[in-house]
Amino acid sequence: MSMRSPYPDVEIPEVSLTEFLFADGFGDRADAPAFLDGTTGDQLTFTEFHGLVEKIAGGLAARGIGKGDVVALFAPNLPQWAALFHGILRANATVTSANSMYTGGELAHQLTDSGATTLITVSPFLDRALAGATEAGLSADAVLTIDKAEGHDSLADLVSSGAPAPELTTTADDTAVLPYSSGTTGLAKGVILTHRNLVANLLQVHVMGSVTDQTKIMAFLPFFHIYGMTVMMNQGLHTRATVVTMPKFDLEQFLSITQKYAVDRLYIAPPVAVALAKHPIVDSYDLSCVKTIFSGAAPLDGELGRAVAKRLNCTVLQGYGMTELSPVSHCMPDDRGDLDLNSSGFALPNIECKLVDPESGKEVGVGERGELWVKGPNVMVGYLNNSDATDATKDADGYLHTGDIAVVDDEGVYSIVDRVKELIKYKGYQVPPAELEALLLTHDKIADTAVIGVKDAEGEEVPKAFVVKQASGADLTEDDVMAFVAEKVAPHKKVRVVEFIEQIPKSASGKILRKDLRARETEQA
Template identity: 75%
Template structure:
């Protein structure tokens, strides 16, 4: 039977995300909204609102308006937040781009989303220009935040004397198009409305003790829905101070927490390994940390407890997907007694059920089933992909997550497996089909299949099973890995290669990954 959240439903205002976040900063107007952890540069709430208005006005001057898509390809900085909300304030749509993307991957997202402009930074400019050229965007359509010859800069936009346009978006309009592989296949645009994002902020609001005195560390990328909602926008919603980091570096991570006295740290599980084991951690005063919250991939309870004991803080975790804006389940701050292998309770306004993937029948407490989720945070669908939408969203409004879970009588959910074939490497999604398609372009590879395997650290990594072409005995594992690495984002790299005589397939030609997993289990 469906399991409702144990928490009362919350009210979801029928407003745009901008109106929800930027209405009346009051006494917090002069307080720091954002701090660049690297430089210490600070932007107050009032300054941020002013920048957002200027960016919106400048975009309107360039013809950007309702329904237009603008791509944002940049690392975490305070300026990312200003541009993100400036695009929304211009009545347009943000498509956030993975900062590790190659030109080809970026070009796909630009083309698929129909982006008219691309914001980036000078270190990313070579990739941005190549992708823009591939899809027919001129240099004039590439805005470089920190400036580059021949391109508009953020300073240029902020110099406008125009007024921001009238707001025309409604809660039902699309706000962002992050890209996700969903339960399978190549990355797809996830249509998230203003209502989806506002709803998820209201839903998670009651789960954690985040206040206007909280400092949040944003090391996980804003382009990812976890960073976008839980760090960037929750910080604005709660009038907290968000301290940004452009990339993860352990020593810098520890310095920033210690120096700025950050109390709430959101991580993915690989960071927990460093916090539990690395000797450098003891060199920093981390007594300021109240809560470490892990997401993006399952956190092992033993590891979480080791972090909690070493740092003297509470460690929690949750569950979500890009398609869920992203949070659907989490451990609340006041229940550290829950099993840390679990992902806690369904958040307010969410109904879940577990369904046997083979029979389609609902299962009860203690039984394994695919997690289905319904709530106001569920996406509208996938952009330009009715087939994928129909597979993922059913007629009753349930999103089929592709993850297998159990639930206790008390409503505590635990993710135990995946129906879907997606590999999760350090919280990033790696679709096997994309790697397989790339491998098959190599002239010495006859066939290939990819699955996730565990490395020595327990991390899931992509492993390729490769069938060599005849007369290609000289093809080595290093050759295969180098070929992929040159053509794909770093997190998608093949990290293990095994040569085999034949890829197991069904009569219909579908790769039998379960056979490859069984082979892997037998040899490990």
């Protein structure tokens, strides 16, 4: 049984994201701040921001970058990140957004797989950026910096070319961005999101919320992640709201910036909700400006959400999405604070859903558990250069198989109750077990391994490695295993629990039986 959103469809114009956001000008918001750096107070008005976008596009075009080219952004949240993102699109090129915590090796994989020819970063990231660029076959000249760095062209150099922005030839069907996601399983893959996908999701999200040109949006969640990119950065531009940026999360600084700039809309992940509900320092700040807190990237416990709402006297909402969905498919509307906070709310306009029993393949109805399938204009085109992964995730009818088990009630409210897919979500960040397993198997004292997500003492899902030692590995310790991984991956991917085991359970075809490992965890609990 398929179910359409209870909200009327919205019209999706056949335009690029660039046209959608900038073609009509800014009206009385022209001199209002579009982006404000919360740590420095520096700001770009809408007019200044658009002017910078045009100059960046001209500078990129002068370097020979245009349609079909991919430019990688590897930097923390800054107003300039947003300007570069839109400058790249204005130059008719494509952005691939890289996780700012990536190691050089992880970055190299994305640069190579995406076909990026230019990398833009910041000087503190240069060591990793150059290591990744070198491994991917890019020259040092292909690495630019936002700030000044010896031996590299900077953003100032890029915009000082004086070259005009090229003719905008981008269409709604062109690829806008290639964020990387593990999807339902496996290594990180480039998600092909078109201009239409991004425009559609902005219009879908707009129906559900009450963001206006007077809203101030907090953006510490990274712009490289599709949640920050669509829901914070681009939603701010769409509604002419002010986006207040933070390059990284620091609780005291976050609270101070929220108070100082009277930020009224916070987008968070569940770990921040824990701090807002429990940390004593919260009481040292006047957060009466906060009207709405929206949690995403990972499931928010309803009791925790209610504790935050009570402490801050605000509305707490939750949504659901995936990179492959641009990213939002379900959320609680601003005017439905009465909904169960353990739910993910309604399907957005233009979306059709099915719940399918993963064992039988049969559709299930209201109140029954099934894998959530989603169809709509925000669903990705597919995975870059990976038709097998695309076919395994998106069917011939256009439904994206999310890998999450959900139930829906009579009103059309969805709740995520389990997960089919193997992906671990640590503090909202994706951790693909297959990537950690491949890395662990390079250790000369490890014979076999499997990685699953387990709950730590705070209820956070963390990667746990089951390890079979080589005959020569008798002296291998848990700390040795964790240190080996930590040296080679971003912090959120670290293995945080290790258990040595005699044999990894596998099927006849050699597939790791993670359900058996999870059952082992339950028995030991």
